[in-house]
Amino acid sequence: MNFPTPATEPAARFTAPGGWRHGLGYGLLGLPLAFVALPLYVILPNHYAREFAAPLAALGAVLLGARLIDAVLDPWIGRWCDRLFARSTGAVLGAAALAAVVLALGLWGLLFPPAAVIDHGMAALLGWAGGVMAITYTSFSVVSVAHQAWGARLGGNEAQRSRVVAWREGLALLGVLLAAVLPGTLGLGATVSSFAVLLALGWWVWSRSLVPVAPASDQRAAPAAALRPTRSPLRQPAFQKLLAVFVLNGTASAIPATLVLFFVQDRLQASPALEPAFLATYFLFAALSLPLWVRAVARFGLARTWLAGMALAVAVFIWAATLGAGDAMPFLIVCALSGVALGTDLALPGAMLAGVIGQLGERGQREGAYFGWWSFATKLNLALAAGLALPLLAWFGYTPGARSPEALQTLTAAYCLLPCALKLAAGALLYTLLIRPERMAVPTSNPLKAHP
Numbered sequence: 001m002n003f004p005t006p007a008t009e010p011a012a013r014f015t016a017p018g019g020w021r022h023g024l025g026y027g028l029l030g031l032p033l034a035f036v037a038l039p040l041y042v043i044l045p046n047h048y049a050r051e052f053a054a055p056l057a058a059l060g061a062v063l064l065g066a067r068l069i070d071a072v073l074d075p076w077i078g079r080w081c082d083r084l085f086a087r088s089t090g091a092v093l094g095a096a097a098l099a100a101v102v103l104a105l106g107l108w109g110l111l112f113p114p115a116a117v118i119d120h121g122m123a124a125l126l127g128w129a130g131g132v133m134a135i136t137y138t139s140f141s142v143v144s145v146a147h148q149a150w151g152a153r154l155g156g157n158e159a160q161r162s163r164v165v166a167w168r169e170g171l172a173l174l175g176v177l178l179a180a181v182l183p184g185t186l187g188l189g190a191t192v193s194s195f196a197v198l199l200a201l202g203w204w205v206w207s208r209s210l211v212p213v214a215p216a217s218d219q220r221a222a223p224a225a226a227l228r229p230t231r232s233p234l235r236q237p238a239f240q241k242l243l244a245v246f247v248l249n250g251t252a253s254a255i256p257a258t259l260v261l262f263f264v265q266d267r268l269q270a271s272p273a274l275e276p277a278f279l280a281t282y283f284l285f286a287a288l289s290l291p292l293w294v295r296a297v298a299r300f301g302l303a304r305t306w307l308a309g310m311a312l313a314v315a316v317f318i319w320a321a322t323l324g325a326g327d328a329m330p331f332l333i334v335c336a337l338s339g340v341a342l343g344t345d346l347a348l349p350g351a352m353l354a355g356v357i358g359q360l361g362e363r364g365q366r367e368g369a370y371f372g373w374w375s376f377a378t379k380l381n382l383a384l385a386a387g388l389a390l391p392l393l394a395w396f397g398y399t400p401g402a403r404s405p406e407a408l409q410t411l412t413a414a415y416c417l418l419p420c421a422l423k424l425a426a427g428a429l430l431y432t433l434l435i436r437p438e439r440m441a442v443p444t445s446n447p448l449k450a451h452p
Contacts, residue, residue, distance in 0.1 A: 009155035023167035025209030029202035034172030060390030070137035071379035078372015099142035104196040106136030149367035152354040153212030161351040169346035173287035180279035241433040252422035254385035269325040285339030309344025310427040321416035
C-alpha cells in the first residue's frame, strides 16, 4: 500500500508557512468539545452535590454507570466511523453534525433538569441524570472519535503528527478556559448557549478543512478494505503497550479533575471567586506549554518528552499535599506547573497512537477502531475516578463542607498522593515497555518513531 511521502501528506502543511490556517481549520472543533467536557466531568458532580444535595455515594454510582455505558459503546462507535470514512468524508461530517445537536440538548437537560423530575425526589433526579448523561456522553463520543480519527488520517512524521494534535488540544484548552470562566460570570444558561454556538462554528470550519488522503494505489479498494474482518486493536502488542501506559496515566489525571473543587473549597477554604482563577491558570499554562513540548519532541522524541511531563506532575502534586487553609496563592503556582505537565498528556499520546497505526499498516483504514478503544480508555479513567474516588471519600468520612482533620487528610490523600502513585507507575511502564526497547532496537524499527 503506497502512501504519500512525509513532505506531501496533508499533515506536512501544518508545519509549512501559513500552517496556522490548516491548524485552525482542523483544530477549532476541539474548542467546543473541551468546553463541554468541563461541565460534564468537573462541574456536574459538584453541581448535583451542592445544588440538589445528591449523596456522594449515590452520585458516584450514577456517574460510574453512565460513563461505563458510554465507554462500552466507544469501540463500536470507532468501527462505525471507519465505515463512514470508507463511504466518504461527507458521511462522517453528517453523522457528527447530528450527534452535535444531541450533545447540545443533552448538556442543557443535565444542568437544568425539569421541575417535574426534581419534584419527584432524589431517585427520579438521579435516574434522569444517569439516562441523559449516557445519551450525552455517547453523542460526545461520536463527534470526538470522528474528529480524532480524521486528524490521524492526515499522516505525517512525529513532529508533524504532534503539531496536528497540538492544534486540536491547544484550542481545546482555550475551550476549557472559557468553560471555567463563563459559569461563574455569566451563569450556566449562558454557558450552554455559548457552547451551542461554538459547536456549530467548529463543525462548519472542520467541514472546510484539509481532507485525509487515501493510499494512492488503493483509493478504489479503500471501502472494501475498511469492511474486511481484521485483527482487533486489543490484540496488537504495540497498541497494548501504549494503551496500558495511557490508562494508568489517565486515571492519575482524572482523579484530581474530579476532586479539584472539593479540594479548593474544603482543604484550601478558598473564596468561591477564586475557583475560576485556579481552573483558568491550570488550562492556560497547559496551552502555553504546548509549543515548548512540541519543540522538545523534535529533539527527544514523543515517549521521552511524555515521561518528562509525568515527572513534573508528580513533583508538583507532592508539593500540593503540603498545602492547607489559606494557601490560595501557592495553589495558583501548583495549577500553573501542573498545567504545564498536562500539556504532554494532551498532545503526545494521540500522536504516538497515530504512529502505531501507521507502523501496523492500518493507516487510512482503521483509525476509528483504534480511537474508539482509545476513547473507551479515556472514559474508563473518568468513570473510575468518579465511581471509586467519591464513594471512597464518603466511606472514609469525608463529606462536602467537612473541616475535621481526618476528613481533610482523606481528601488530600485522594487528590494529591494517589495520583502521584499512579503517575509513577505509568512512568515506569512507559520506560519499560516503550523507551527501553527503543534504546535497544535499531532506530528505524521503533514503531512509535518509524513513519508509515
